[in-house]
Structures are given as C-alpha cells and as structure tokens.
Amino acid sequence: MEMFSEVRNIYCIGRNYRLHALELGNEVPESPMVFTKPTHALVSMDGRVVELPGDQGEVHFELELVLRVGRALEPGMDPDACIDGLALGLDMTLRDVQSKIKAKGQPWLPAKGFKGSAPLGAWLPYPGAEELKAHDFALLRNNEEAQHGNSADMLFDIGTLLRHINDNYGLGPGDLIFTGTPAGVAALQDGDKLTALWQGKEVASCSIKLV
Template identity: 35%
Template sequence: MSFVFPPSPPVSVPVLGKTERFPVHRIYCVGRNYEEHAKEMGFTGREPPFFFLKPTDSLVVVEAGQTGSMPYPSLTQNLHHEIELVVAIGKGGRNISAADSITHIYGYAVGLDMTRRDLQNEMKKQGRPWCIGKAFDHSGPIGPITPIAQTTDINHAEISLQVNGADRQRSHISKLIWSVAETIEHLSAAWELQAGDLIYTGTPEGVAAVVKGDLLVGSVAGLSPLQIKMV
C-alpha cells in the first residue's frame, strides 16, 4: 500500500511494567460526572450521561516518573484543569452490560481534560458544538496505564490534583454520578467500543484556571501519578 505522504505514527501510551505500549483508538470523555462539579457548572442531580470526543493526537503522553510539558493554548484567557480517572479498554463490544464491563477493561491511568473554558462557555451560549473548548491540541495529558490486575478497588480510590503544591481538586471515584461500569454500558450502547479506546470518566469539583509556569500533579490512589508543567 502506498500513500500520498507518510502517515502519522500511531498514538500510544506506556504500560507500567511492560515494554509493549497501549495503542489508542478513540478518546471518549464523560461530561459533568461528579455531582459537586455538576453543581459548580450550574446543574444538579443524576442527569443522563453525555459524551464528547477528543482526537487521539490531543494526548500529551507522560512516561512514569517524568514531567510532561503542555504549551499554553492559543485563543484563551481561561484555561482550566480537570483531573480524571481514565479507563483503557482492552476488549471491544456493543451493548456491554455494567455487570460484564470489567472484562472489557485493560487498565487505568490518570488524565487531565484541559478546557478552554471561555471558548467553551461562548459556544454554549450560542448553542454551538464546543469542540474548540475541549478538543484542541495538547488538551489530553495522560500518564502510564496500570493493568487492571495490578490495581486494587479503583471504584473507591481517592482522586486529586495539586497546582504548585496546593490542593485544587480532591474527591473519590465512588462519587461518580455514573460509575465506570455504568459509563461503559451507556457508551457501548451509542458506539461500538474497540480495544484501544480511552474513556475520561469526568472530573470532581474544584476546576480552576492555570497559567504558564504552573506545575500540575494529578493522582488516583494506586496508579502512577501524572505531572505536567505549563509552558
């Protein structure tokens, strides 16, 4: 097979304890999936889940023990951090039940859904898609994937983010409005999930702006932390 120009290399994420890497197929994100974050964004209750996507090349892949760099993006004066548990799908399927969802999970990682909040809010006011606020270059930092066999009960793990050493976000995965299992069930009813899919599961309360020079450290208990410098 020949191409009119060389294709881009595949996007992949490191896996703890392995030389093989996890090839990325799609990136799904869940909106407003913690109650307190939903409230700070002007919503309440257990609303039906909704999803948006990021391009695979929006990932900023950070190796274990390293500090990644994220360029401060163009067009925004209000870039927000959103710390998230990322689920890596190892076996695809459609209409996966919540009870069977764990058999489709390869592992977990710590991720950031970086958001040009001013652009997102303007698109919301106009009733237009807000890809420009969510799916821009470098908007998805992610750390190494920990295989599920090496994790404990992720559903009760603490999730947190520090900026320059100070707490910004701190909660527990148990406070997800739609659990990981329920999210996979809903998502696989709308799309056929594939091995290589990543699911950013939502962020807790405390989202706020970052600026050039800030150091972000995201954690989910039991997983390799994610460290990013804004440049």
C-alpha cells in the first residue's frame, strides 16, 4: 500500500459510456452516478497476480481512465487544473452480487469495494480534457482485445464529473476518480492475464487468481 498512502477518497462513475450501460440492460443516467471504493481495494497493476473472490459468482473486469486530484477545485477554476495524473485501472465487480443487491435497493459496496477490486497502473502525465480525446485506451485479455475506449465517448465529460463530485461530496488532493468503463466487460476466468494499453503501448498488467 506504500504507493497508495496519499490516496484519500476513491470516487467511481457508473454507466458513463452509453454502450456499457446498454450491454448490461441498465438505464442511461441523466446525471453522474457516483459510488465509492475503500482505499483497501487498491492494488498495484504492475504485473503481479491479483487475488479475487472466486466463490461469489462472476467477477467482471471494467477498464477505466483514472484521474488523480492534486488540488482543490475553487470557484472559477478550470477543472483541468485540479488533475495532476492519469492512470489506467480496473473496476472489478462481483456481478452476481451486484444484481442481487440492486434488486433489493441496497448499497453497491459488497459488489464493488472488496479487497483487490481496484487494480491501478502507474501514473502518466495528464494532457488535459481536450487533448485526452486524441488518446485511445484498451484492455487485452489473454492478448485479445476485450475493451476499447476514448474519453470523447463519455456521457459526462471530465469537467462535469469534477464539478459534480466537488459540489456534492467534496474534492481535494489525493482523491482518485474512476471515470467509467466502455463496453466489452465480461466474466474473468482463473489465470486470465489482463493488459492495459495507452495509445497502443502497455502501461499496466496483472494476472488473475480466483480464490
């Protein structure tokens, strides 16, 4: 946890890509859908083996752009000025568990916040929201492309997300934002290797062990 010692809050955005919402049969939200993960969910996506629960139904991978907040958002400030790093990360989800608790109207924490549910790659320079749209990201599963995304396809852009989180929950240095996943999520199998690509280059990877 050394590299994550400065992390404060982990905000995650649900259903921020239209095709992902539709592939799971969910309504497309009219405002940002925010949930959180505990910092204990973080694990470095540095080639290591990540252990995940294998006895609670399907575990789905969701590749996401992750933003690191370096300063508070002040009135009149360009939201881009708050961000001091970008990474690719995975929002691991216990999908069967999520389906059950959604049906009961219960919080998502058991499905989203378990240990190891937030593998995170190394930090990269943040180019700004507009320039970011020129950069694609992708996830390879056992060397085959499973997901391909671009921030231009977000339902709610980065500025909207930052302002919404700041106004409703607070935003400050050390906060992370998982910005949502594009279509292509699927259940993991024991031994799967996941590789995250930024502009076609590998920037993070891990192997999965279901226990």
